[in-house]
Amino acid sequence: MSRTRSLMAQLRHARGENAPLVPTMPLPRVEAPPARVYVPARETTSTTAAAAAKHTTALLGIGHVGTRYATDVVLQFQAELAVAHSAVAAELPDEWAAQHGFLPLQSQATSHREFLLRPDLGRRLHPDSLARLRKDAQRGPQNGANERTLGAGPDVQLILADGLSAIACMGSGEQLFAATKAACAARGLSVGTPVCAKFARVWLQDEIGAEVGAKVAIILLGERPGLGTGDGLSAYAVYGPKIGNTDGERNMMSNLHARGIAPEEAAPRLAALAAAMIAQGVSGVKLDLTGIGAGGREYRAPQVRERLVVRDA
Amino acid sequence: MLEPILPNVLAVKRIPHASADVLRAYGADPSKHTSLGLITCDQDDSLYVALDEATKQSDVDVVFGQSFYAGASHASGRLSGEVLGVLAGADPQIIEDGLTATLRCLAHDACFYDADGKGTVTVFPHVISAVGRYLAADLGVAVGEPIAYLVAPPLEFVVALDAALKAADVRSLKIITPPTPTNFACAYLTGVNAGDLAACEAAATAFAAAVVDVALQPTR
Structure with a gap:
């Protein structure tokens, strides 16, 4: 009962008012706490899950404590999420491309936030970058006003870009770029001027490739970070790059990082892909991948999940 | 009433x-x-x-x-x-x-409480036994102190506040005189001694009783 209401009821009574008051609403019942108490010991019930967990970095066979995850699992998850968050938040420094021998380009996104919120701006070159590309990059002969015949330029235009993880771009990007360039050269393919694009999405390869008149454009860019993987690169290759190509016309390789496909392993496969595209004159779903023989289909040992949190014994 | x-x-x-x-x-x-x-x-x-x-x-x-x-x-x-x-x-x-x-x-x-049996004069003689963060910050008292939160129409308020302050060992924290947005007047009291809930209760009761008295005999 409310303290003030009982005081007023007493005062009312003292003044001779004895007519009963309207009864107040009953208080809602408070639920009793659950009787079952969980013991904080790890329970693992599925041996199948535990066995499957040996072959993947997916969160399998992690057990449970009562209805919840064990503390170390939760901490590991949070640490891995933090790795992914900081990778997305990282920005490629403006001077990085020039310092590492690339022709610096930038998409139409003018800030990192805008880049994240406006994928459409990340797919087109900034006018200043377009002018720089036309002036400084190796390009095929002109065919009409700034139109280039397919294949009039280099066989392969390699593009390094930040994508969704500038950390990956600055980490293994240069190494993968150099290895891919060497692998293409080893197959006798000419490679265009090294360019590095900031605030870039995958489809930027179409505009750059079309501008230089390359047969194949390959963009190597930081991929969308996942749990514990902020340093992964993806490679997207397209034959006959032109604005308006769809993802059906692209081939891609993902998980290009030390724990996935290492740069030295990825480079020959990318070069083989480019050679097959040029030989067949198509890319994407129409590309016949049989007989490319660049490896990658044999057994590969599973990735090992990096322990960011160590559990006390 | x-x-x-x-x-x-x-x-x-x-x-x-x-x-x-x-x-x-x-x-x-x-x-x-x-x-x-x-x-x-x-x-x-x-x-x-x-x-x-x-x-x-x-x-x-x-x-x-x-x-x-x-x-x-x-x-x-x-x-x-x-x-x-x-x-x-x-x-x-x-x-x-x-x-x-x-x-x-x-x-x-x-x-609110009906002070004249017709609902035409009302009074708010509320006792908060332990004040929360919102009013404590507004009134400059410690969280958890008892306070009396007293509201009445303008004239009734003057009579009743005087009665409340004389009825118990209380002091005023803040008095808001009319005109106000709703044209009621308001006072916040607390015990002279910290934690004196009984004083706040006595003040609130005296306040309510005084408003009732004015409502019943407004011109005498």
Whole structure:
């Protein structure tokens, strides 16, 4: 009962008012706490899950404590999420491309936030970058006003870009770029001027490739970070790059990082892909991948999940 | 006489993820508040007491509480009543807990009382046994102190406040004389000795009794 209401009821009574008051609403019942108490010991019930967990970095066979995850699992998850968050938040420094021998380009996104919120701006070159590309990059002969015949330029235009993880771009990007360039050269393919694009999405390869008149454009860019993987690169290759190509016309390789496909392993496969595209004159779903023989289909040992949190014994 | 006049809650809405400009406009801090809870009611002082109660039961902050001019009888709309309260918190569950506490207090505790048996003179002689963060900050007392929250129409208030201060060992924290948005007058009292709940109760009882006396014999 409310303290003030009982005081007023007493005062009312003292003044001779004895007519009963309207009864107040009953208080809602408070639920009793659950009787079952969980013991904080790890329970693992599925041996199948535990066995499957040996072959993947997916969160399998992690057990449970009562209805919840064990503390170390939760901490590991949070640490891995933090790795992914900081990778997305990282920005490629403006001077990085020039310092590492690339022709610096930038998409139409003018800030990192805008880049994240406006994928459409990340797919087109900034006018200043377009002018720089036309002036400084190796390009095929002109065919009409700034139109280039397919294949009039280099066989392969390699593009390094930040994508969704500038950390990956600055980490293994240069190494993968150099290895891919060497692998293409080893197959006798000419490679265009090294360019590095900031605030870039995958489809930027179409505009750059079309501008230089390359047969194949390959963009190597930081991929969308996942749990514990902020340093992964993806490679997207397209034959006959032109604005308006769809993802059906692209081939891609993902998980290009030390724990996935290492740069030295990825480079020959990318070069083989480019050679097959040029030989067949198509890319994407129409590309016949049989007989490319660049490896990658044999057994590969599973990735090992990096322990960011160590559990006390 | 002295029957409770129960407050009517007119609207309760939640904004789980409010935009920063709205948060700032209503006094919240976008760096620590995400969600808002909005409530309108036809008794402003009852809602202030209920919002204060919410700060005791939940991590909510009361960022906005304003009475509307001329009170509930002249509201701008069916859902406006005479007061808008805004709760702000870090997540929707905090808001939910705060609103639950607010509604519970409005249903079971804070209310005006009929001082003349006709509902034409009303009095709010409320005792808060332990004040919450909202009113404590406003009044400059420690959280947990007992206070008497006393409201009456202008003339009745002068007589009743005088009676309340003489009835017990209390001191005033704040006195708000008319005209106010609703044209009621208001005083907040606490015990001269810290934690003196009995003094606050005696003052509130004397206040209510004095308002009743004026209402029954206004010209003599």
